[in-house]
Amino acid sequence: MLPNGYFEQGELRYTRCFTRDASERVARDEALKQRDILIMQAPVGAALLLGESLRFELANAAYCEMVGRPDVIGKTFIEVFPQLQGTPAETMLLKVMRTGEPHFLDAFPFTVQTPGGPEERFFQCTFQPMRSPAGAVDGVIAIALDVTQQVRVHNTLLVAASERERLLDDLREASRAKDEFLAMLGHELRNPLSPIVMALQLMRMRGDTGTAREQGIIQRQVEHLVRLVDDLLDISRITRGKIQLKLAACEVQPLLAKAVEQASVLLEQRNHELAIRVQPGLRCVCDPIRIAQVVANLLTNAARYTEPGGRIELSCEARDDDRFAIRVRDNGRGIPPEMLPRIFELFYQGPRGIDRAEGGLGIGLALVRSLVALHGGTVEARSEGVGRGSEFVVCLPLSDPAAERPATAAPDAAPPEEAAAVCRILLVDDNVDAAHTTAQLLRAHGHEVAVRHDPLSALEAVQAVRPDVALLDIGLPVMDGYELGARIRAICGPDCHLIAVTGYGQDADKARAREAGFDRHLVKPVAPEEVLAAIAGAARR
Known part of the structure; x- marks a missing residue:
């Protein structure tokens, strides 16, 4: 509002007022003031x-x-x-x-x-x-x-994630190297075992009774070495998720009898008393070889940690939850409380005597847990402490009759009444002892055998021998057995039965042999009867 007055001789005659609306300006100034306050007090x-x-x-x-x-x-x-x-x-x-x-x-x-x-x-x-x-x-x-702190935390997490990925890469590489090492170890250990097994069989065939005791010792130690190699390779397959169960409907009692047979050598050596109590009629769907392996490992473990002359109990009975329990109990050294949570860890071993009389590699119980878990079961270790024995309890599902399927007979099993035909056999192995002993075994059963120790001389012999069966080692010099088998197949066609006899026994090795055209894959050390059965199967076809 602006005043405007008119004066005459110093006296106000009239006045005028002009009014302007300043509301918008005042509101704007107030808004700016509030804005400034918000900025300054934010x-x-x-x-x-x-x-x-x-x-x-x-x-x-x-x-x-x-x-x-x-x-x-x-x-x-x-x-x-x-x-x-x-x-x-x-x-x-x-x-x-x-x-x-x-x-x-x-x-x-x-x-x-x-x-x-x-x-x-x-x-x-x-x-x-x-x-x-x-x-x-x-x-x-x-x-x-x-956001400095958040950025630093984020960067730390990125570095940690990168480091974690690097460590995972290192672990994957270490695992791959470990698997390759185990495969090579299995091969290198099995190669010398094979001629030992064949030599034992030849000694028995000749009726050499003067060394029967020594033969038994060699046989037991070879079987022990083979079990160690198999356990190592089984653990490798399980950790990589490569193991596959061969399920079949089974009676439990024969499985346990097979397990006792596998552990009997150590039980007898240590003069243990073995008590067996099995509920009759129990059936399950399982891989019979693997479950027998589980129980045999538990029995072997009990035998190792029980003083000579001790008592071991094997029992089996149904539970109320459609499962059955296998129990292995001993009165041996027992398990310290601090060991119980770790007893099934891979390579974990309790205190050992300086003589390492217990033996083992610390993989048996880890293998037990893994195989039981693959069957949908559980395993538990119990002990009241040192010197008070231990008990291992395996719980597995009872069989569902609708899910049962009969076990198939092993291929190439020659009927007992059928005499095997005479075969022309080309045997190729760079291990001279293995080739020599295997050839002697086959010749003793009437077969014609040509032995070669390298792929090139083997190929030269193919035309002259025209083999019905080619027994080929895989780890050959210059040319591996897969390529040699393919070349023999190209020369002889389907008439020649190709059998791989090798120390490489993992699933991938068997698959590669099938892809290369081999009819059979035998893993060293091969039992003499298994070689003879494979030859008989080839002859029948």
Whole structure:
């Protein structure tokens, strides 16, 4: 309101008043005041920059502390932060001024001067346009949040994840190397065992009774070595998920009898009393070889940790939950309480005597747990302490009659009444002892055998021998047995029965032999009767 008066001789004659509505201006001023209050009292860093030069009009204490500059008011953005010229921060501020659109800058790195020296920090910035009453963009409100701690944690996690991935790669490589080593170890151990087994059989065929005791010792030790090799390779297959169960409907009692037979040598050596109590009529669907292996391992473990002359009990009975329990209990050394949680860990072994009379590699119980788990069962170790014996309880599902399927007979099993036909056999093995003993065994059963120790001489002999059967080692020099088999097949066609006799016995090796055209795959050391049965099967076909 503006007064306007008219005076004559010093006296007011009349007056006029002009009224203007200032509500909009007052409201605008109040809004700007509230805006400034919000900026200055914001719990995060906030600043107002005006004009094309982006001059600081306002900056709250949090903002000044964040950027390490308390003297920003009245200065342009580049005057305060010359190091940010041309960076995304300046580019986005200018873009907001030009387009009127807000922009967001995440984890922007910025070096702050602190009392302790320069320090790199990271800010999360939001740039909002500020408009004049006419709608033009005349400034930018900058909101900054210090995310240094989050960025550092994130970077630490990234480094940890990268390190974890590197370690996983190292573990995968170590696992691959381990599997290759175990395969080679199995091959190298089985190769010398094969001629030993054949030599024993030849001695028995000749009726050499003067060394019967020594033959028995050799036979037992060979079987022990074979079990160790098989356990090592089984663990390798299980840890890689490569083992496959061959399920069949079975009676439990014969399975346990087979397990007792496998463990009987050690039980007899240590003069243990073995008590067996099995509920008759129990049936299950399982891999009979694997379950017999489980129980044999438990019996062997009990025998090792029970003093000579001790007592071992094997029992089996149905439970009330459609499962049955196999129990192996001994009165041996017992298990310390601190060992019970780890007893099934791979390669874990309790305290050993200096003579290592217990033997073993620390894989038997780990193998037991893995095989039982594959059957949907559980295994538990119990002991009241040192010197008070131990008990292992395996629980497995009873069979579902609808799920039972009969076990198939082993292929190439020659009927007992059928006499095997005479075959022309080409035997190729670079292990001279193995080739010699196997050839003697086959000749003793009437077969014609040509022996070669390298692939090239074997190929030269194929035309002359025209073999009905080729017994080929796989790990041959110059040319492996797979390639040699393929070349023999190309020369002789389907009339020649190819049998791989090798120390490589993993599932992948068997699959590769099938792909290469082999009819059979025998793993060293091969039992003489298994070789003869394979030859008989080839003759029948």
